[in-house]
Amino acid sequence: MIDIESLNKVCLTEEQRQMLIHLSENLQIIADISQADVFIDCLLSDNQAIVVAEAIPNTTQSLYKNSVLGEIAFEETEPGVMFSLKSGKPIVRSRGITQENVVMQQDIVPINDLAGKTIAVLIKESDISHDLENEKRIKTLLQSTNEEKQELVKTITVQEIHHRVKNNLQVVASLLRLRMRRASSKEVAEVFRDSSSRISSMAMIHDYLAQNGMEETDVKFVMERIATLLISSSSTPEKEILLSVKGESLFLPAEKATSLALVVIELVQNSIKHAFKTENIRNIKIDVKCRKQMVYLTVSDDGCGMDETMTKKKSSLGLQIVEMLVEEQLQGVLSYFYSNRGTMVTITFPFIDREIQ
Numbered sequence: 001m002i003d004i005e006s007l008n009k010v011c012l013t014e015e016q017r018q019m020l021i022h023l024s025e026n027l028q029i030i031a032d033i034s035q036a037d038v039f040i041d042c043l044l045s046d047n048q049a050i051v052v053a054e055a056i057p058n059t060t061q062s063l064y065k066n067s068v069l070g071e072i073a074f075e076e077t078e079p080g081v082m083f084s085l086k087s088g089k090p091i092v093r094s095r096g097i098t099q100e101n102v103v104m105q106q107d108i109v110p111i112n113d114l115a116g117k118t119i120a121v122l123i124k125e126s127d128i129s130h131d132l133e134n135e136k137r138i139k140t141l142l143q144s145t146n147e148e149k150q151e152l153v154k155t156i157t158v159q160e161i162h163h164r165v166k167n168n169l170q171v172v173a174s175l176l177r178l179r180m181r182r183a184s185s186k187e188v189a190e191v192f193r194d195s196s197s198r199i200s201s202m203a204m205i206h207d208y209l210a211q212n213g214m215e216e217t218d219v220k221f222v223m224e225r226i227a228t229l230l231i232s233s234s235s236t237p238e239k240e241i242l243l244s245v246k247g248e249s250l251f252l253p254a255e256k257a258t259s260l261a262l263v264v265i266e267l268v269q270n271s272i273k274h275a276f277k278t279e280n281i282r283n284i285k286i287d288v289k290c291r292k293q294m295v296y297l298t299v300s301d302d303g304c305g306m307d308e309t310m311t312k313k314k315s316s317l318g319l320q321i322v323e324m325l326v327e328e329q330l331q332g333v334l335s336y337f338y339s340n341r342g343t344m345v346t347i348t349f350p351f352i353d354r355e356i357q
Contacts, residue, residue, distance in 0.1 A: 001027070002040070002053040003069040009050060010042040016119045020052065023111065023122075027055035032174035035060040035167060036126035039068070040111070042119065043085045047075040052120070058177060059170035063098045063125055081121060084108045088118040095128070103129050130163060130210070162210035162254075169203035194269065194318070201226045201261045205254060217257035219250045220288050226261055227268050227286060240282070241272065247288030250295060252351060259329035260347075264299060266318040267345050271301040295332075295351050300344035 002024035007017060020040060031038040040053035051071050056062045075082040080091045090109040098104050105128045111120040173196045180192035204225055205217055224245045231243045252260065264286065271284050282303060289296040322345075326334045332349025 001055065001069070003051075006050050006052045006070040007042070010044065010052065012042070012119060013113075016113050019113060020111070020120055024053040027053060028058075029178065030124075031055035031057040032059045032178070033171060034124055034126070035170065036124045037063050039123040039125070040120050041073060041078075041081050041085070041123060043082075044072070047082065049073040049078065049081055049085055049121075057174075059167075059174045060127070063102050063104055063127055080106060080108055081123065084110050084121045085118060088112065098125070102127055159210050162206040166203045166206035166210055169199050169206065173199040173203065197230065197265055197269065198262055200229075201265045202258050205258045205261055216251040216253055219252050219257050219260055220245060220247060221249070222257065222261055223264050223286060223288075226265055227284070230265065230268050230272065231284070242283050243268075243286075244283070245286045245288075247286075248290050250288055250290060250351075256330060256351070259325045260297070263322050263325050263330075263347060264297075266322045267299040270318055271299070271303060271343070274303070290351075293350055295347075295349055297347045298344060300342060302342040304340065304342075 002021055007020065012020075020042075024040060027038050027040070035057050037057065038055045039051050041049040042052050044050050049072070051068050051073065054067065054069055056064070073081055080094050080096075083089070084091055088110045090107075092107045094106045094108070096104060096106055104125045107124045109122050110118040111122055113119050176192050176196040176199065180189045180196065183189035183192060204222055227243050227245060231241050268284060268286075282301065284299070284301045287298045287300075323334055326332045326347055326349065330347070330349040332347055335346045335348070337344040337346070
C-alpha cells in the first residue's frame with residue numbers, strides 16, 4: 001500500500017513517482033514470501049525520511065501493531081535508512097529493536113531511478129527472536145554436560161524442524177490467498193479460501209511446537225486461535241458470530257493434533273456457511289472432555305440445523321474430509337445431531353495419556 005499524500009511531500013519528478021507507485025504494487029508479494037514487514041522510505045531533508053509505502057506479511061505476525069505510513073524517521077533513530085538514502089549503498093543483516101521492543105533484522109537496499117540517482121530505499125524488517133533464542137541455547141550447549149547436550153540438541157532440532165515447516169506452510173497459504181484474489185468466480189475463490197484456511201491451521205500447530213519446544217500440542221489452545229481467526233474473518237456488522245471454547249487442555253502428538261485441528265476448522269466453516277441465515281447474533285461452541293483415555297469433542301451451533309440428507313449423500317467435500325480424518329487418522333467415531341435449533345457434531349476417539357504409561 002502506498003500513501004499518495006506522503007509521497008506528495010517528497011521532491012520527485014513524475015517519472016520517479018510512477019516508478020515508486022509501480023514498485024509498491026509488488027510489496028505485498030515481497031512481504032509474504034520473505035515473511036517480513038516491508039517499507040519504502042523517501043528522503044525529506046538532510047536528517048529526516050518519510051514512510052511512503054508499506055506491506056504487512058500474511059505469512060507471519062507483523063512487528064508492528066499499527067500502520068507506520070506517513071511517519072517520519074529521524075537520523076538518530078534510523079541511521080541505517082538515512083545512510084542508504086544519502087550514499088546509495090545497501091545495508092544488510094543490521095539488528096535493532098522495534099517500537100514494540102521486538103528484536104529484528106533490518107535489510108535496506110537503495111531504489112534508483114533510470115539515471116542511477118537514489119530516490120528511496122526498500123526496507124525489510126523481520127523478527128529474529130527465534131534465531132537469538134537458538135544462539136543462546138547453543139552457548140548453553142557448549143557449557144553443558146554430555147547428557148544435557150543430547151537433550152538440548154534434540155529440543156533445538158525439533159523446534160527448528162517445526163519452525164521451517166511452519167514457514168513453508170505459511171508461504172503456501174499466502175500464495176493461495178493471492179490466487180484467490182484473481183479467481184474468475186466466487187466458487188473458485190471459495191475453494192482457494194478453504195484450502196488456505198486448512199493449511200494455515202496446520203501452520204499454527206507447527207508454530208506452537210516451534211515456540212514451546214514440545215513434541216505435543218495443547219489442542220484446546222490451538223483450537224481457540226484457529227476458530228477465533230475464522231470467526232473474525234467471517235463476522236460482519238449484519239451477522240455477528242460469537243465463539244466459545246470450553247473444557248480441558250488436551251495434549252496430542254503433532255500428527256493427531258493437526259488432524260483434529262482440520263476437523264474443527266471444517267466444522268466451524270460449515271456452521272459459518274450454512275447454519276446462520278438470519279442477521280442475528282449467533283453462537284458456535286466447542287467443548288473438549290477427556291474421560292478414561294477417551295476424548296469427546298463437540299462442535300455445536302444454534303443455527304437453522306443441518307439437512308440430514310447432506311450427511312447421507314456426503315456431498316460436501318468438507319464433511320468428507322472430516323469423516324476421513326476422524327476414522328483414519330484419529331481412529332474415532334463421528335456423530336451428528338440436528339434439529340431446527342441447531343446442529344451438534346461429536347467426535348470420540350482414544351488417546352494415550354503419557355503420564356500414566
